[in-house]
Amino acid sequence: MTDLKKLYEAVVNGDAKAAHAITQQALAEGVDPLVLVNQHMIPAMDEVGRRFEASEYFVPELLIAARAMKSALDLIRPLLVARGDKPVGRVAIGTVKGDLHDIGKNLVASLLEGGGFEVIDLGVNVPPEKFIETVREKQANIVAMSALLTTTMPAMKTTIDALKQAGVRNQVKVLVGGAPITEKYAEEIGADGYSENAVGAVALAKKVVAA
């Protein structure tokens, strides 16, 4: 039997090759893919998040850990789809119009995938119309926006207003984040949730889709 603790370690250490190999072996041995995700990979990303908060890890370590997780997910996702497991939700994510800072957004996107969400990454500098189009055409049920500039924060409100105008606001939950965003600001602009980090973003997304 594969030692699944090694999967946890591979993700924490950002070793994509090992994460892939261990996952492959475990799946061949008949381990349930969801066990791999929920009992090993998600706890690993929680630990990575903890180390980041404690200044033991920095952005490069976060990015390689997320990449290791993705390399395992690449094997797992097709299996879940094949057996008819539905994604927890479908997220349209992007940085708001005018904002090009995407490191945080990319991390949130990776972790949401790890958490069982289907993620449609719209990239950077995403205008409200693009979010609306994705909600309409791809049936996204979460819109997740990231902003790192005080000058682009207002684009979050503009986007929420545009979702209302387009008549799709009540089909989606809106999540916001990024360094200058606060709980209070999220409330003011009528978002459904805010988290200050990527690990929290997954818990938040799960909470809002369950609500």
Place this chain on the structure above:
Amino acid sequence: MNSRERVLAHLEGRPVDRLPLMPITMMFACAQIGARYRDYCCDYRVLAEGQIQTAGSFGFDYVNTMSDPAREAADCGARVEYFDSQPVALVEDDALLADKKRLATLKIPDPLGGGRMHNGIKAVALLKERVGREKIVEGWVEGPIAEGADLRGINTLMTDFFDDPAFVRDLFDFVVELELRFAREQVRAGADVIGVGDAAASLVGPQVYAEFVWPAEKRLVAGIQEMGAKVRLHICGNTRRILNGMGRLGCEIVDLDSLAPLAEARREMGPNQVLLGNLNPVTVLRNGTPEQVTGAVAQCHQDAGSRFIVGAGCEVPRDTPPENLRALCAYAHQHKP
């Protein structure tokens, strides 16, 4: 003593009449003259006008040519995007060195070849001509990790540290050479100080910083000092874990962002390092009251001690209330180090 004499004397540890004042303004300076930010980035005459007007009306001791991070990368052939009211930006999806092999054939562009670097050099020359006797003229170059990120894509560079250390070293060698050439022409055009902006350094931890970034920064700083200019290091963001290394670079000025406490920097860098900063540009300078600004800058002064220059933690935001910036300036105008 005029502004230029004041700053130079302070850097050399000689007595001065009051605290020097060197906040970073870019979009704010552009708004002061009602120009489009696109023009501020692309036309050295607009930049010089914005700097001279702003420095004049607020009583800054210097003028500065920084506008956006993309001057050097654009001249190297990287794809950049221009906006009417935002800084020129790199198109990261289409990074110049998306394919690492391209580095081997990449040539350092001539800073005087009529490109965006040339425009920055002309800005230095014009500022020198118009206010250079009275004020410090500060040029600007990107630091190794910032420029490396501009050429390679910041998300990719972050993983290169683990995947391909040799590539990162080659990339930083290229960048240091590029920045030294750019700096040399700015010094020739009259820059007294060269600002080195290495924003992305705050994203890496102490090990990556010590192994890759510091040695490249050190070569860049030493090279600029050999040209006879002084160096102002500016790293945006939280640099608490790398303060000690930043202090050992030997820069004349270390300019700190609001996330890096001045008291900590003072402990890490010793009593002689001149520190600049570090009011929170958004919560205090832009959103606060003049009284709050005065209180915050007094605290900075206390934490930094006498080897201190007044400024914000990063760029003064475009829509900062002028009375708040005036409160910052008044503190410098009214206090001795």
